[in-house]
Amino acid sequence: MVFFFNNFLPTSIGGDTYRAVMTMPKEEFRSRAVSAILVERIIGLGALLFLGLIGSILILRNEHIPIVLFFLAACLVGGAAFFILILILRMGFLSRFLVRLKQIKKLEVLTHNLRLIYRDPRALVNIFVISLIFQTLSIVAIAAFFDALGSDGDYAKYAIIGAIVGLVSMIPISINGIGVTEGAFAVTAAQLGIDFNQAVIVSFMMRILVVPLSLVWTNIFGR
Numbered sequence: 442m443v444f445f446f447n448n449f450l451p452t453s454i455g456g457d458t459y460r461a462v463m464t465m466p467k468e469e470f471r472s473r474a475v476s477a478i479l480v481e482r483i484i485g486l487g488a489l490l491f492l493g494l495i496g497s498i499l500i501l502r503n504e505h506i507p508i509v510l511f512f513l514a515a516c517l518v519g520g521a522a523f524f525i526l527i528l529i530l531r532m533g534f535l536s537r538f539l540v541r542l543k544q545i546k547k548l549e550v551l552t553h554n555l556r557l558i559y560r561d562p563r564a565l566v567n568i569f570v571i572s573l574i575f576q577t578l579s580i581v582a583i584a585a586f587f588d589a590l591g592s593d594g595d596y597a598k599y600a601i602i603g604a605i606v607g608l609v610s611m612i613p614i615s616i617n618g619i620g621v622t623e624g625a626f627a628v629t630a631a632q633l634g635i636d637f638n639q640a641v642i643v644s645f646m647m648r649i650l651v652v653p654l655s656l657v658w659t660n661i662f663g664r
Contacts, residue, residue: 494604495597497597
């Protein structure tokens with residue numbers, strides 16, 4: 442039902458509000474639902490960017506496309522910044538800042554939940570693997586649409602399209618990213634040498650099919 446509600450809420454993550462309410466425990470820490478969704482979203486985005494990174498490396502072995510170079514550079518800079526932040530945290534340079542955060546009552550439960558997750562990294566690995574499978578299937582779906590239109594399949598390019606669209610869809614300027622994601626999809630595809638008109642058709646077909654499919658699963662599972 443989360444995917445169904447996403448069709449009527451701002452950005453591609455609007456349905457997360459509904460999911461947080463429906464999964465919020467009646468006892469113990471009520472914010473665990475929010476923490477779980479936050480971690481799932483971050484890891485899911487990380488998996489999508491990871492697949493896009495692999496795709497960009499594969500493409501650059503044969504072609505030098507500006508948008509691919511930009512995407513690869515952005516991923517490398519972002520990854521480096523992330524690891525530097527982890528290193529700084531481990532070395533204790535931000536210990537005073539973290540202590541102040543812990544003193545904020547509204548963030549106390551959230552930080553507690555994140556510490557619980559940090560103590561069990563195997564759970565994060567499992568989530569990352571599941572996210573990789575899910576995101577890979579989304580790339581396969583993109584490939585299936587393009588194949589139906591007679592386009593030569595290039596999964597590396599489809600991975601980059603998925604990664605960029607995934608990022609753009611989080612910008613809160615339209616309901617479920619309508620128009621924004623389609624525009625990003627078509628423009629990115631054109632930059633990668635894919636037929637613009639086919640990209641527009643694929644982007645709208647994916648949008649059209651999401652509503653009935655999400656409604657079917659809502660009726661089956663009730664959530």
